[in-house]
Amino acid sequence: MASDLVLNDVTKRFGTFTAVDDLSVTVPQGSFFALLGASGCGKTTTLRTVAGLEEPTSGSIWLGEQELTGLRPYKRPVNTVFQNYALFPHMSVRDNVAFGLRRRGMKDVAAQVGDMLDLVQLGGFADRKPAELSGGQQQRVALARALVNQPQVLLLDEPLGALDLKLRRQMQIELKRIQTEVGITFLHVTHDQEEAMWMADTVAVMNAGRIEQLGPPTEIYEFPASPFVSNFLGQSNLFAAEVVGKSGDDLQLSAYGERFAAPAARARATAGHVWLGVRPEKVRLTEPGQQPPADHNWVRGVLTDTCYAGVSTEYLLKTPWGQEMSVFSANQSAGEPLTPGTEVVVHWYPSHSFVLQRPDGHGEQPAPQYAADPLGVAP
Amino acid sequence: MTALIGTASGGAAPGTPPEAAPVARNRRRWSPYLLLLPGGLWLLLFFVLPSVQLAGTSLYDRSGSLETGYQQGFAFSNYLDAIQAYWPHLLRSAVYAGIATVICLVIGYPLAYAIAQKAGRWRNLMLVCVIAPFFTTFLVRTLAWKSILSDNGALVEFLRGLPLIGDDFRLLATPAAVICGLVYNFLPFMVLPLYASLERLDGRLLEASRDLYATPVQTFRKVTLPLSMPGVVAGTLLTFIPAAGDYINAELLGTPNQYMIGNVIDSSFLVRLDYPLAAALSFLLMATILIMVFAYVRRAGSEEVV
Ligand SMILES: Nc1ncnc2c1ncn2[C@@H]1O[C@H](COP(=O)(O)OP(=O)(O)OP(=O)(O)O)[C@@H](O)[C@H]1O
Numbered sequence: 001m002a003s004d005l006v007l008n009d010v011t012k013r014f015g016t017f018t019a020v021d022d023l024s025v026t027v028p029q030g031s032f033f034a035l036l037g038a039s040g041c042g043k044t045t046t047l048r049t050v051a052g053l054e055e056p057t058s059g060s061i062w063l064g065e066q067e068l069t070g071l072r073p074y075k076r077p078v079n080t081v082f083q084n085y086a087l088f089p090h091m092s093v094r095d096n097v098a099f100g101l102r103r104r105g106m107k108d109v110a111a112q113v114g115d116m117l118d119l120v121q122l123g124g125f126a127d128r129k130p131a132e133l134s135g136g137q138q139q140r141v142a143l144a145r146a147l148v149n150q151p152q153v154l155l156l157d158e159p160l161g162a163l164d165l166k167l168r169r170q171m172q173i174e175l176k177r178i179q180t181e182v183g184i185t186f187l188h189v190t191h192d193q194e195e196a197m198w199m200a201d202t203v204a205v206m207n208a209g210r211i212e213q214l215g216p217p218t219e220i221y222e223f224p225a226s227p228f229v230s231n232f233l234g235q236s237n238l239f240a241a242e243v244v245g246k247s248g249d250d251l252q253l254s255a256y257g258e259r260f261a262a263p264a265a266r267a268r269a270t271a272g273h274v275w276l277g278v279r280p281e282k283v284r285l286t287e288p289g290q291q292p293p294a295d296h297n298w299v300r301g302v303l304t305d306t307c308y309a310g311v312s313t314e315y316l317l318k319t320p321w322g323q324e325m326s327v328f329s330a331n332q333s334a335g336e337p338l339t340p341g342t343e344v345v346v347h348w349y350p351s352h353s354f355v356l357q358r359p360d361g362h363g364e365q366p367a368p369q370y371a372a373d374p375l376g377v378a379p
Numbered sequence: 380m381t382a383l384i385g386t387a388s389g390g391a392a393p394g395t396p397p398e399a400a401p402v403a404r405n406r407r408r409w410s411p412y413l414l415l416l417p418g419g420l421w422l423l424l425f426f427v428l429p430s431v432q433l434a435g436t437s438l439y440d441r442s443g444s445l446e447t448g449y450q451q452g453f454a455f456s457n458y459l460d461a462i463q464a465y466w467p468h469l470l471r472s473a474v475y476a477g478i479a480t481v482i483c484l485v486i487g488y489p490l491a492y493a494i495a496q497k498a499g500r501w502r503n504l505m506l507v508c509v510i511a512p513f514f515t516t517f518l519v520r521t522l523a524w525k526s527i528l529s530d531n532g533a534l535v536e537f538l539r540g541l542p543l544i545g546d547d548f549r550l551l552a553t554p555a556a557v558i559c560g561l562v563y564n565f566l567p568f569m570v571l572p573l574y575a576s577l578e579r580l581d582g583r584l585l586e587a588s589r590d591l592y593a594t595p596v597q598t599f600r601k602v603t604l605p606l607s608m609p610g611v612v613a614g615t616l617l618t619f620i621p622a623a624g625d626y627i628n629a630e631l632l633g634t635p636n637q638y639m640i641g642n643v644i645d646s647s648f649l650v651r652l653d654y655p656l657a658a659a660l661s662f663l664l665m666a667t668i669l670i671m672v673f674a675y676v677r678r679a680g681s682e683e684v685v
């Protein structure tokens with residue numbers, strides 16, 4: 001509790017546009033908290049209200065017992081790694097990093113600055129100007145400049161966006177290590193779902209100014225709370241279904257004339273209209289002529305596309321009712337992938353299903369299959 | 380200039396066929412000079428040649444006159460005579476122009492800052508207001524100030540009515556009036572370059588500064604001011620240089636006691652017809668300004684501006 005970061009009903013409006021909508025969240029002290037969401041969903045705005053660069057239209061922000069709302073930014077024990085770095089172009093890397101320490105009246109900053117630059121592997125770059133650095137190096141300077149102040153909360157606004165994959169992985173490990181070491185609360189904004197799951201203790205999925213779901217990565221991935229989350233974090237196959245009964249711990253569902261089962265413990269709604277969901281990698285393909293195991297959920301279909309991706313093959317198939325479904329299949333045997341046009345049966349353990357609420361009228365059309373919803377306006 | 384040549388000698392783009400390369404390279408090597416040609420000709424015709432001519436004139440033997448004709452000589456004593464006779468005017472020019480420049484900076488910086496960062500949709504209107512005085516001529520504007528500052532004008536009458544200000548208080552014909560006129564006339568030259576550099580100032584840097592514990596004053600000193608330094612240097616130069624050579628303000632708003640070097644040059648050329656002395660004074664003024672500007676730019680540490 002000591003100094004958890006707490007946002008209470010924070011709303012931020014720009015004119016009539018609501019960028020952050022009645023957001024309440026508690027970020028435990030010392031945790032690595034990832035804020036995940038599509039572009040424009042209000043992540044940066046949320047960080048800015050915490051940093052004090054934007055005052056919330058309503059609501060309050062607390063750091064432990066201290067109210068942050070209303071405090072000037074330079075009075076808050078919070079630092080930001082900006083999305084666009086915002087390095088001071090007229091100062092050397094060293095002076096950029098020393099900026100915060102000097103403003104707080106510290107004189108002997110050389111050692112701290114040097115250590116910090118070593119930490120982000122920029123020891124030899126101290127005398128350069130930001131314009132003489134690559135994008136990734138600038139990003140690391142921005143990180144060092146914020147981190148050196150040892151704030152209580154570090155706000156990171158897509159700090160790894162400009163890095164190539166290798167450096168990105170390296171920095172992710174590095175960030176995680178630093179975070180565990182210094183025990184600072186990290187509030188990390190990203191729209192890279194892998195990065196969020198990979199690094200954070202807690203992931204909050206944001207959509208249109210609200211948090212749709214919050215929890216440990218496994219929980220969010222395995223049991224998403226809404227169709228948006230199920231397709232934003234990875235992909236899901238969603239079928240419009242009705243709950244028709246219950247047997248033991250399982251719900252009985254009917255969709256497009258087929259029967260399915262799903263554990264009641266993995267259901268967000270236990271009656272009426274629902275979405276039946278399953279992750280593509282949980283679904284198995286049965287070659288023509290073979291039978292799926294008796295107690296599995298299964299669907300018949302025709303392969304429409306086959307994407308071989310080395311470690312796995314991604315199949316797209318069309319169900320008899322015209323819905324597209326995707327299946328990831330690990331390439332464990334040496335055989336050729338199935339060719340499009342093949343009739344197949346796909347099946348999965350009922351316990352891998354999850355059940356989401358479906359408002360009336362949704363899903364008369366087939367549900368969106370792919371995470372390809374860049375604007376985040378999924379139902 | 381060096382940058383231009385630098386890129387030009389970069390050679391042909393990779394992938395250009397070998398035979399075509401020399402032609403392309405030649406064309407590239409020459410293009411910067413072609414671009415410089417019109418400006419170079421202009422400078423040659425209207426700056427270099429007159430300067431040489433003026434330098435010659437400043438070394439004429441002063442025993443001649445316009446009627447009898449001058450003897451081209453190397454009378455460096457002209458410069459000594461000029462300094463001896465008119466050093467107070469030279470000094471006064473530098474002091475008046477310096478004070479006017481500082482006042483312009485003090486007035487102009489907040490104004491430019493407000494226009495660039497805070498004015499929002501009023502920005503263009505405010506810029507027009509800054510430039511508006513240019514729509515009337517320099518002379519007329521200064522004459523207007525003459526009547527504003529005059530002894531029986533409303534301003535002086537109002538000030539005389541205030542306690543502690545005596546009845547013989549006056550504005551016109553004082554150094555203050557001349558400096559006022561300089562400030563008024565050259566303020567736009569200060570505001571516009573300042574505006575240009577403050578307008579480019581990235582607001583996100585100011586946010587970063589606030590986020591890194593800098594108070595508004597520290598943010599100004601450490602981020603805003605250094606980043607607007609090119610504007611400050613350009614503005615002060617554009618104000619100081621013409622102000623130091625100005626003679627209209629001293630002529631209209633001052634008395635011979637406030638005359639600046641420009642007035643002396645003016646009367647030497649046109650009234651006393653002492654061409655060698657006038658030319659020598661012109662060069663002295665140029666040298667004074669160059670030295671001061673050079674020292675200033677060195678100190679401002681902003682060589683890239685010049
Ligand atoms: N100063 C502003 N005035 C008006 N609208 C704004 C302002 N700042 C942000 N917005 C709007 O608020 C919404 C949220 O913006 P925000 O920058 O928080 O998005 P984001 O989630 O960080 O997106 P991204 O991932 O692209 O960085 C956007 O639709 C944006 O257009």
Ligand SMILES: [Mg+2]
Nearest residue numbers: 043044083157
């Ligand atoms: Mg953002």
